[in-house]
Amino acid sequence: MKKLSALMGATALVACGTAALADGHEVERGRDGQLNIIYWQAPSTLNPYLSGGTKEVESASLVLESLGRFSDTGELLPWLAAEIPTVENGGVSEDLTSITWTLKDGVMWSDGTPLTANDAVFTWQYCTAEGGGCAQASYFDGVESVEAVDDQTIKITFDAPKPFPYTALVGAESPIIQAAQFADCMGAAAPTCVDANFGPIGTGPFVVTDFKANDVVQFSANENFRVDGQPAFETVLFKGGGDAAAAARSVLETGEFDYAWNLQIDPTVLSDMESAGLGTVVAAFATSVERLHLNQTNPSADLGDLRATAEGGAHPFLTNRTIGQAMSMAIDRGLLVEIGYGAGGQPTCNVLPGPAVYASTANDACLTQDVAGANALLDEAGIVDSDGDGIREFEGTPLIVSYQTSTNAVRQDTQALVKQWWSEIGIQAELRNIDASVFFGGDPASPDTFQKFFADVEMYTNNFAGVDPEAYMANWACKEWPSPESQWQGSNMQRFCDPAYDALIDELASTAGIDARAEIVKQMNDMLMASYSIIPLVHRGNPSAHANTLGGVKMSDWDSELWNIAEWYRTE
Known part of the structure; x- marks a missing residue:
């Protein structure tokens, strides 16, 4: 292991607590020398109450x-x-x-x-x-x-x-x-x-020995830490600066660092770095889901001020669950992950993929693409191509959808693939991408916001803070429809509405106990999935990398990414 001696200051040796392994051997605190971590965004304080930044919260979590x-x-x-x-x-x-x-x-x-x-x-x-x-x-x-x-x-x-x-x-x-x-x-x-603020006294596995704002932090093992034999590392060098690509190289190609955070770079480039054999890319997953919303109202411009509103009426065919189900079945979520997300993505069939206690398994069939099954489903429902132009019709209306999202290379690749798969089941997609500042801007005067949803299908990612999904699942209450009366604000983008779902929102708000709440949340997720007004695609994660010689890493996106750093150790 490289010691990075040029960046190290003098650090005091700590008294080593010991613990006995199952085989009777004792392990010493600080036995594995130095751990080198790089967060390419450097912390400016070690007091998380004075900064909501991830880099501050996570560096402080060592203490x-x-x-x-x-x-x-x-x-x-x-x-x-x-x-x-x-x-x-x-x-x-x-x-x-x-x-x-x-x-x-x-x-x-x-x-x-x-x-x-x-x-x-x-x-x-x-x-x-x-x-x-x-x-x-x-x-x-x-x-x-x-x-x-x-x-x-x-x-x-x-x-x-x-x-x-x-x-x-x-x-x-x-x-x-x-x-x-x-x-x-x-x-x-x-x-x-x-x-x-720069050197808080803590109960955690490490103590601060030197802090240089926006540059580097040095830690040593806490001799008063409550677990014998932890932490395994005597010192930690926490370096900031550079960029995501340089941080990735420092672990995966040069071996200079043991752990690099937030490697949001091209998955192919990241995979090429990983092939050097020095490190492993890992990802923490919380609740971010890239998904399709199928408009349940009619977005036709012919409706004027009534487009995409309750008064404008239901969508001509996307409220038909068979059509939505076929659209979902036609998609190869695994390929979307492979080309766009790499280690930073997982296929998903739920709008709420975690925490694990809340994650339903009732919808896992979507993980396997089934174009033949989708075609058979539509045929059986009598939704067929009656005029031979390659496009099916529903009650006389051709299945042609406008499909919008923000301008982003990964999203445009996803659009192209989804368009191809839908064409294989007789649904034509017309693609449009909108500058993200406009799409997510919320300007009530703009026709191009994701809240107004003047299209048939739109795609983006959403999630929620914390681990309890009560407020998040309430996004799909009937009252949450964006509308002219609310200046097009609201969280129920696809205009889903079911009184039974609203009743579950009320039940969840008055229910205590994680297990009991989880059962209600799973019902809510499954109700949304069965409506096919949302089609989840990719559970998006946050990729980092660690040296192959570093053991015990269990990334969390629910807490500090370094939540169990006391358990990390050197494998060789």
Whole structure:
């Protein structure tokens, strides 16, 4: 392993905790030397409450921790807490207005002082202090109070029932900071506490030894970390700068670094780099889905002001589920991933592909392209090409669709392939791409926005923040149709409407417990999929790369990408 000695400052050796393996051998903390990480966007602070940037949140996550963290599958795990509070175990009140967390025994700050509930109370006060400009204030939305019941017990009370109470002090963006260190940094004073912001004391596996804003951070193993034998690395060099391609080369071709983040480059180029044999491209997947929306209203310009509105009437044929199903069956999602996304994509049949607990398996048939089956389905329904021009008709209307998306090379490649596959089942597509600033702009005067949807089919990606999909799944409520009355704002782009779906939205809003909520969410996803008003294509991920000599990496897109860095180790 290259040591990058030119970039290393003097770092102190740490006392090595030890742990016993199953074979009786002991492993030492810091046994694997230095870990070299490159984030080509360099962090400017190590206080995530002063920046919502990924680079700041993730670099800080080596030091600062929260009560619960989200794994690579989106599972909520106890971190500084002894267990995840639920209604069943008494940690969440029956009326859903409070949650009580119990800290693990013996957790120490890196300076050797104990973590207590008072630190959690202080963190809430810090982020909500007047004039503080806390970047993560939304995590404390609805929090009425945070109190220390005793040194180990934290009670968070909400101003209304909160079926998903795992926001405040949960995840990498809402960690606990040390009250003693930040006591004089409240409100407007927060950004002036340079020493604390650049070198926070934490409970995590590493401590900051040197910080150069917008350049490099050096860490060493935390001798007071609660897990014996972790972290395996004695020091970490966290380098910023350059670009995604250079970062990829530094792991995959030169071996100078062990881990490179956010490699959004041509998948063919990335694959060529990977073929050098020094590293592996990995991707973290959350909820981003590239999908097709099939307009359920009539977008014909002949309707004037009524086009794409409820008053203008239903679409001439895209409300027919057989047609939508055939359009979905004709698509080779695996090929779309191969040519456009590489390791950064997976075929999907769900508009909600994760977290895993919410992901339905009921729609997996779409993973296999079936052009012959699609043709047979349409034939059986009597939707045929009656005049021999290669285009089927439905009740006298030829199946010709206008298909729009934003201007983007990958999307135009996808359009071309989908057009070809649809032609093989007797559906003609007329392609159009629109500058992204216009397409996603929301200008109510423009006819080209994705909200107005003056086309038959449109394609884009959407997702949601966090891991609970309640607000996201409510996007398809009947009331969420964009319309002239709402200045064409709204989230239900394809104008889906089903009172049974709206009833599930209400049921989800009043249901506690992840398992119970998951069953409702799966029903909602499956109802949308059965409508064929949405056709999911690609579950989009965030590609990074790690050296083949680096073990234990489990990327998460639900939390810090580096959420389990304490478990990383050198394989050779």
